[in-house]
Amino acid sequence: MKVYPVLIKLLFGLLIVLPLVAGLSYALSYSLGLSGLLSKGFTLDYWQKALTSQNLWVSFLYSLSIGLVSVVTSLCIAVSMALSWNKSIQQGRLSYFIFLPLCFPATVMAFLVLQWLSPSGWFSRIAFELGFICSLNDFPNVVRDFYGVGIIFCSVLLITPFFTILMSNIYRNENLLELEKLSKTLGASSRKTLRCVTLPILFKKSKMTLLLFVIFVMSSYEVPLILGRQYPQMVSVAIVQKIQKFNLNDIPLGFAMSVLYVLLVILVLVLFGKPSRKYLKPNIK
Amino acid sequence: MISKVLKYSFVLAVVFPIVFLLGLSLAQQWQFPEILPQEWTFQHWGNSLFKQGDILESLFLSLGLSLTLASLVSVLAFFMSKYIAYSKYRQQYMRLTLVPYILSPVVLAVTFQYYFTVANLSGNFIGVLIAQLFFALPFGIVIFNNFWNAHLKSIEQLSFTLGASAWQSLLKVILPLSKPAIVLCFFQSFLVSWFEYGLTQFIGLGKVKTLTVMVFNFINEANVFYAALACVMLILPPILLLYLNKRILILAR
Numbered sequence: 001m002k003v004y005p006v007l008i009k010l011l012f013g014l015l016i017v018l019p020l021v022a023g024l025s026y027a028l029s030y031s032l033g034l035s036g037l038l039s040k041g042f043t044l045d046y047w048q049k050a051l052t053s054q055n056l057w058v059s060f061l062y063s064l065s066i067g068l069v070s071v072v073t074s075l076c077i078a079v080s081m082a083l084s085w086n087k088s089i090q091q092g093r094l095s096y097f098i099f100l101p102l103c104f105p106a107t108v109m110a111f112l113v114l115q116w117l118s119p120s121g122w123f124s125r126i127a128f129e130l131g132f133i134c135s136l137n138d139f140p141n142v143v144r145d146f147y148g149v150g151i152i153f154c155s156v157l158l159i160t161p162f163f164t165i166l167m168s169n170i171y172r173n174e175n176l177l178e179l180e181k182l183s184k185t186l187g188a189s190s191r192k193t194l195r196c197v198t199l200p201i202l203f204k205k206s207k208m209t210l211l212l213f214v215i216f217v218m219s220s221y222e223v224p225l226i227l228g229r230q231y232p233q234m235v236s237v238a239i240v241q242k243i244q245k246f247n248l249n250d251i252p253l254g255f256a257m258s259v260l261y262v263l264l265v266i267l268v269l270v271l272f273g274k275p276s277r278k279y280l281k282p283n284i285k
Numbered sequence: 286m287i288s289k290v291l292k293y294s295f296v297l298a299v300v301f302p303i304v305f306l307l308g309l310s311l312a313q314q315w316q317f318p319e320i321l322p323q324e325w326t327f328q329h330w331g332n333s334l335f336k337q338g339d340i341l342e343s344l345f346l347s348l349g350l351s352l353t354l355a356s357l358v359s360v361l362a363f364f365m366s367k368y369i370a371y372s373k374y375r376q377q378y379m380r381l382t383l384v385p386y387i388l389s390p391v392v393l394a395v396t397f398q399y400y401f402t403v404a405n406l407s408g409n410f411i412g413v414l415i416a417q418l419f420f421a422l423p424f425g426i427v428i429f430n431n432f433w434n435a436h437l438k439s440i441e442q443l444s445f446t447l448g449a450s451a452w453q454s455l456l457k458v459i460l461p462l463s464k465p466a467i468v469l470c471f472f473q474s475f476l477v478s479w480f481e482y483g484l485t486q487f488i489g490l491g492k493v494k495t496l497t498v499m500v501f502n503f504i505n506e507a508n509v510f511y512a513a514l515a516c517v518m519l520i521l522p523p524i525l526l527l528y529l530n531k532r533i534l535i536l537a538r
Binding site: 004005008011012015016017019020022023024026027081084085088093094097098099100101102103104105106107108109111112114115120122124125126128129136212215216219220221222225226235236239240243254255258259261262265266269 | 292295296319364365378382383388390396400418419422482500509523527
């Protein structure tokens with residue numbers, strides 16, 4: 001038996017499969033009352049509580065809606081930018097600046113949004129100086145608000161540059177400029193070319209990435225921690241708070257939520273992840 | 286004309302956050318409704334870098350952690366992805382790899398934190414490094430995934446036909462060809478570690494004070510000037526990497 005394949009399989013099992021399986025097994029056993037400080041043997045009480053808890057479903061729906069709104073908004077801005085400035089993004093000076101926002105971690109972007117949009121923030125100060133508001137309280141509450149405007153704004157700032165680069169690359173790789181010319185030669189208007197040629201190809205080629213980004217935004221932690229509020233909470237923040245709370249009865253509930261979240265993400269990937277052939281298809285013949 | 290104005294506005298919008306953070310880190314007093322700080326100082330920079338040195342310490346800790354992780358991931362992902370790419374179970378391996386890649390690091394961290402506590406790995410550098418490896422390694426494998434193709438395999442086989450040993454083929458043929466992919470994997474894994482907060486805080490128990498952890502501490506203390514300073518420190522290395530990335534990748538090609 002060769003050592004090399006065994007070693008690689010061992011590493012794969014130890015570093016990729018084991019942490020996932022061990023973590024989920026522990027979370028599952030805790031949520032079923034089989035381990036932990038308050039464990040009294042097998043029980044489905046915590047799962048029953050978790051599944052009937054309004055907070056949990058509100059968290060999931062809230063996270064999903066923030067993920068969807070952020071990705072759709074970013075996509076609209078990114079497609080407009082990629083189509084209008086395609087040449088500059090690929091070759092010109094803009095190609096340097098377009099990458100710059102990617103250097104901002106989520107923590108830094110959330111801090112910036114807090115400094116800009118909070119009632120005592122920079123935009124509020126400008127509004128005050130321009131006479132739009134008379135006091136701090138007059139400034140609209142867009143940070144730590146119910147609808148998560150601050151979180152969405154921050155997520156849009158974080159993912160739009162990435163989408164712009166992605167769309168610009170698809171535009172070039174799929175030779176969309178030539179296809180657009182052909183479509184116009186065949187009599188289609190600019191609007192029809194955009195609707196029937198450009199946008200469908202861009203969307204088809206980026207479908208999997210868009211899905212992954214909805215999941216990424218849904219499960220983001222730093223941004224809602226800085227810009228979110230206590231209710232409703234994004235799912236990662238809700239899970240961590242349940243597990244870290246002083247109330248020991250909440251810990252199994254938090255673990256049940258975490259298992260449910262992992263299962264939901266895997267389910268979404270299995271159901272909608274078919275286009276991931278790009279990642280999975282064998283390249284070797 | 287409108288397009289030009291929009292382009293310049295975009296460039297301004299991209300550069301503005303850096304200027305804003307730099308300005309805030311140099312501010313001493315900034316009361317509402319002043320648009321610009323009333324007093325400016327280099328004191329925060331002096332304190333952080335020379336007198337107290339806590340942010341400087343965090344910078345070196347973060348650099349050490351991210352560079353170690355990036356090196357580990359680049360080496361492991363290179364060999365593991367090669368084996369996976371040539372395996373008949375490639376699809377199954379890649380499906381398994383994608384699961385930790387898309388899950389929230391902090392959610393998985395809370396599920397396996399128990400084992401870190403039992404193994405005495407919570408609250409120290411090694412523990413955080415191992416925890417980050419669990420997330421960055423799948424990322425590295427995904428980066429390398431499409432690099433291994435039929436063309437590369439045929440070049441490797443040709444080198445064997447010409448009498449090269451496995452070691453010679455790796456050193457003289459595969460590694461030089463893999464340079465851009467290795468550089469990309471190194472930079473991306475560096476950034477994964479550099480940007481990470483939730484997992485580092487959870488496994489590090491707040492004792493492993495990376496720059497992101499420091500930023501959060503300063504925000505919680507409402508110390509915006511030091512938070513801005515730590516933010517500047519956080520964005521400088523990625524900007525440098527971005528510059529190097531463009532140069533090295535161009536040179537490697």
